[in-house]
Amino acid sequence: MKNLLRRLSVLAFMSLSFVTAGLAADVKQHRLAIQVDQNDPAVINLTLSNITNVIEYYRAKGENVDVDLVAYGPGLNMLRADKSTVQDRIKHLKDFAFPGKIQFSACNNTKINMEKAEGGAITLVPEATIVDAGVVQLMELQEQGWSYIRP
Template identity: 70%
Template structure:
């Protein structure tokens, strides 16, 4: 009888520790989302998807990292002068500091600057990457999930 009570007590004490160990071994959630269209509906859908992913994992008590990569016509999402979603980008970045990255393709930026004959500023919440397509490839090679709206 003492053995059974001892095992039951050990299970009660170790149960929470075992679940912590499982959480620590859990694969991280990481999602890369592509934006390659100059379409406010697509841009809003991407931001909605990002928000829903964040809320889903917050509800489960889990972290998720997101990276939204814009290139080609989708660069308008991250241009300071043409972004129809700049306020939403700022809000989302503030909502989950350090958990979401906005990446702007430098190849596209340079092409736009050449075509328009002036410098292009990006929203302050974004970072410039050498190539949007290459960035998406690298994230996938690192095990990130990939979403294209």
């Protein structure tokens, strides 16, 4: 009888392990690519609010979400240290998000063109990550299965 109970306990534990592993494999990977291509305070603030809402939603469910905000064209101004009106919100989002789960991608093509037009180097906020081309970044993220939003 004691051996039977021990075997049943082992079987139950093993079954539970398989179920738990199966559930872990079914957890959906949430990934959001969001673009900003306008230097419009309303669009920029809407985008940052959308990101905050997405992070809060999945955090409340105990799930993770990766976010990549891609800024190019006039939208790059939101990531410029000298022109951004939302630097504090960007820093807060970077601190608020799951560690390493948010990226602020800055289009290098746009940066180079702005530097040529302005005759000098421009500085981006410390939270920005330079990517070769913003549009290519968005395209490649979508090819990898990221959800794409344009506010």
